[in-house]
Amino acid sequence: xxxxxxxxxxxxxxxxxxxxxxxxxxxxxxxxxxxxxxxxxxxxxxxxxxxxxxxxxxxxxxxxxxxxxxxxxxxxxxxxxxxxxxxxxxxxxxxxxxxxxxxxxxxxxxxxxxxxxxxxxxxxxxxxxxxxxxxxxxxxxxxxxxxxxxxxxxxxxxxxxxxxxxxxxxxxxxxxxxxxxxxxxxxxxxxxxxxxxxxxxxxxxxxxxxxxxxxxxxxxxxxxxxxxxxxxxxxxxxxxxxxxxxxxxxxxxxxxxxxxxxxxxxxxxxx
Amino acid sequence: xxxxxxxxxxxxxxxxxxxxxxxxxxxxxxxxxxxxxxxxxxxxxxxxxxxxxxxxxxxxxxxxxxxxxxxxxxxxxxxxxxxxxxxxxxxxxxxxxxxxxxxxxxxxxxxxxxxxxxxxxxxxxxxxxxxxxxxxxxxxxxxxxxxxxxxxxxxxxxxxxxxxxxxxxxxxxxxxxxxxxxxxxxxxxxxxxxxxxxxxxxxxxxxxxxxxxxxxxxxxxxxxxxxxxxxxxxxxxxxxxxxxxxxxxxxxxxxxxxxxxxxxxxxxxxxxxxxxxxxxxxxxxxxxxxxxxxxxxxxxxxxxxxxxxxxxxxxxxxxxxxxxxxxxxxxxxxxxxxxxxxxxxxxxxxxxxxxxxx
Numbered sequence: 001x002x003x004x005x006x007x008x009x010x011x012x013x014x015x016x017x018x019x020x021x022x023x024x025x026x027x028x029x030x031x032x033x034x035x036x037x038x039x040x041x042x043x044x045x046x047x048x049x050x051x052x053x054x055x056x057x058x059x060x061x062x063x064x065x066x067x068x069x070x071x072x073x074x075x076x077x078x079x080x081x082x083x084x085x086x087x088x089x090x091x092x093x094x095x096x097x098x099x100x101x102x103x104x105x106x107x108x109x110x111x112x113x114x115x116x117x118x119x120x121x122x123x124x125x126x127x128x129x130x131x132x133x134x135x136x137x138x139x140x141x142x143x144x145x146x147x148x149x150x151x152x153x154x155x156x157x158x159x160x161x162x163x164x165x166x167x168x169x170x171x172x173x174x175x176x177x178x179x180x181x182x183x184x185x186x187x188x189x190x191x192x193x194x195x196x197x198x199x200x201x202x203x204x205x206x207x208x209x210x211x212x213x214x215x216x217x218x219x220x221x222x223x224x225x226x227x228x229x230x231x232x233x234x235x236x237x238x239x240x241x242x243x244x245x246x247x248x249x250x251x252x253x254x255x256x257x258x259x260x261x262x263x264x265x266x267x268x269x270x271x
Numbered sequence: 272x273x274x275x276x277x278x279x280x281x282x283x284x285x286x287x288x289x290x291x292x293x294x295x296x297x298x299x300x301x302x303x304x305x306x307x308x309x310x311x312x313x314x315x316x317x318x319x320x321x322x323x324x325x326x327x328x329x330x331x332x333x334x335x336x337x338x339x340x341x342x343x344x345x346x347x348x349x350x351x352x353x354x355x356x357x358x359x360x361x362x363x364x365x366x367x368x369x370x371x372x373x374x375x376x377x378x379x380x381x382x383x384x385x386x387x388x389x390x391x392x393x394x395x396x397x398x399x400x401x402x403x404x405x406x407x408x409x410x411x412x413x414x415x416x417x418x419x420x421x422x423x424x425x426x427x428x429x430x431x432x433x434x435x436x437x438x439x440x441x442x443x444x445x446x447x448x449x450x451x452x453x454x455x456x457x458x459x460x461x462x463x464x465x466x467x468x469x470x471x472x473x474x475x476x477x478x479x480x481x482x483x484x485x486x487x488x489x490x491x492x493x494x495x496x497x498x499x500x501x502x503x504x505x506x507x508x509x510x511x512x513x514x515x516x517x518x519x520x521x522x523x524x525x526x527x528x529x530x531x532x533x534x535x536x537x538x539x540x541x542x543x544x545x546x547x548x549x550x551x552x553x554x555x556x557x558x559x560x561x562x563x564x565x566x567x568x569x570x571x572x573x574x575x576x577x578x579x580x581x582x583x584x585x586x587x588x589x590x591x592x593x594x595x596x597x598x599x600x601x602x603x604x605x606x607x608x609x610x611x612x613x614x615x616x617x618x619x620x621x622x623x624x625x626x627x628x629x
Contacts, residue, residue, distance in 0.1 A: 038518060040498035058330065106388045123346050134346050217331050217350050228332035228492060229309045 014068055025246060032239035039236065049240040059237060062225040064149040069221060073143035074200035075107065081200075083149025085186070088152060089159040092270055103153065106146045114214035120143045122214065135216030143207065154199070155259045158192035229251065274382070285348035297349035301326040303552050306347070307337065307355040308332065308539075310490075311404075313572035320559050326552060331595040335442070336360050341502065343369045349546035358538045361400055361607040366612065372398045377554040380561035388538060393610050394405035395489040400540035401557050404509070407597060407605050408446055408488075408535040411496060411511050415524040416443045424454035424530045426503050428477055437484035439492045439504035440477060444623035445608050446488075446535050447474060450505070457534030460606040464618060471622040475629060486627070497521040507593035509575035516574070516589075529601045536605035538578065545549045554572060570595075 020121065031039050035046035053059060087099050122132045152201055170180040186193075207222040215224055226238055283487075294544045305312070309332040316329050321349060332340040343354070344502065348369050356364060364370045375381060381401060388402040402552060410426050417426065427434050428451065441447045451470035452461035461470070484501045488619055492504030493514050506508055508527060515522040541560065561563055568587030570577040576596050577586065590596060611619060 038497065038521065040494065041521070119345050126346055133350065182386055213345075217306070217347075220331060224330070228334050229336050 065222040072205035077147035084152040085155025111209040119213040198243040348544035385580040404575040436502040441488035441505040453533035512574040
């Protein structure tokens with residue numbers, strides 16, 4: 001509705017914001033097809049960087065580490081965070097409700113403070129007991145600990161929006177605690193659990209500082225690899241892997257959109 | 272306790288046991304963990320080493336000395352087998368007990384090391400390190416923008432010479448302070464609080480100039496140069512030669528100079544962390560790199576000069592002239608960065624923090 005000029009200027013503002021957000025991504029994608037090793041001048045189209053990417057074991061290992069770390073940590077944190085969120089909801093009226101505010105600590109703390117403290121913790125425990133050499137398991141522990149608050153808060157927010165009497169209604173219908181969980185709580189929480197899983201996944205894939213301080217020799221993730229390559233130069237292989245990641249996300253979003261479209265366009269069966 | 276709670280506790284216990292049961296040590300008996308600068312090792316050498324000793328080599332990279340030091344302190348000295356520290360960091364590593372003496376019986380190729388590097392001041396008796404590559408840090412600049420530039424630090428530090436175009440200054444505290452000292456006449460390897468104080472004041476003044484670009488060195492500044500974002504910056508001779516050869520168009524008008532007042536001569540060395548998991552293999556790796564043909568293959572890849580006198584016949588022709596191999600006149604201008612410790616080191620680091628934060 002481009003009626004008023006206010007609407008028109010809002011639309012222009014919208015396009016400007018979209019451009020500002022997506023132009024850098026477009027540049028990354030463009031330079032992944034560069035024919036020379038430069039991110040300064042574009043000399044022609046070529047697929048050589050994709051070829052080199054799939055031959056470069058170091059980058060592929062780093063990407064694989066990033067993915068496995070993200071999957072492992074977000075699975076664990078979704079489970080733990082859901083339990084924590086439900087616990088927060090159940091005890092929200094009791095005297096220990098103030099404990100709930102502690103959950104904001106990992107969210108508010110700057111990553112670098114968090115990362116250094118994780119590293120000091122693991123090295124002191126290692127000096128005392130010999131457990132926890134820095135590596136994939138310490139990274140998973142560190143990632144889970146900063147993802148859990150996000151998951152717990154999302155689940156808590158979803159539960160707080162429910163009518164509290166629904167829980168009693170389950171009890172009235174002779175549901176045991178397990179049945180109540182399986183037939184009522186989990187289905188109701190499903191959107192919160194799924195979205196918090198993806199949030200945790202994104203936080204983990206994206207994370208550099210905490211991964212950097214808790215990584216070991218065999219658990220280099222993609223951001224750490226890119227960081228360590230800065231001094232000596234990054235080739236457009238990095239652009240190639242970034243383009244593939246962007247492509248994967250776009251494809252997933254397109255599939256989700258298509259499913260939603262098909263579902264809404266299907267004629268509803270009569271009950 | 273309700274049966275629900277009991278079941279949940281059982282599930283939690285099972286998960287904990289499963290998680291804790293994951294293997295802690297992933298280091299196989301036949302893996303070498305190499306911790307070095309990126310793009311500093313010829314992949315062909317890695318493959319050759321893997322084939323010769325039937326092992327796997329896992330490479331990790333750092334992009335600054337402080338980062339390597341921090342990783343070693345955080346338990347890395349029992350995880351990595353080979354590190355590649357620069358000369359001025361070696362005394363620190365020896366003093367903190369982070370590296371172990373070499374087993375010279377397993378490194379017969381130590382005889383190949385050139386005489387200049389046999390008795391280094393930073394590692395008396397060569398007990399802990401073997402030289403890897405050496406080079407210099409100088410100024411790379413665009414000759415078409417900065418015409419008639421002298422062989423001097425005034426390219427960077429003199430506001431009258433360049434008041435228009437952006438330029439970059441290095442990121443390493445001691446190297447930049449040394450170059451400021453050199454410009455002020457105290458020589459590159461200056462020591463003493465007065466000299467350092469004056470150097471820090473000069474760098475601060477430089478940082479506050481209108482056309483100051485950024486703190487960048489090495490390859491990032493070469494990319495900025497190629498793009499035209501800066502017209503001058505500090506970089507390493509080998510990086511310059513490498514990128515000039517790969518990208519002749521972009522580097523057509525770029526020159527590399529070693530300033531006459533004095534510049535850094537650095538030697539990167541190979542060392543073995545104190546509790547390295549495979550120290551025998553690490554010693555064998557050092558011996559492998561010091562072999563004549565392997566040393567030449569390494570230098571031909573990195574475009575830096577080799578400290579290996581036995582490798583000289585196998586070096587590419589381009590490596591026997593500047594910028595990779597400085598002329599004798601240029602060699603007179605090159606000095607090692609002084610190795611500092613204790614209060615001196617704290618003082619320099621504090622000065623650098625002040626310069627960066629003001």
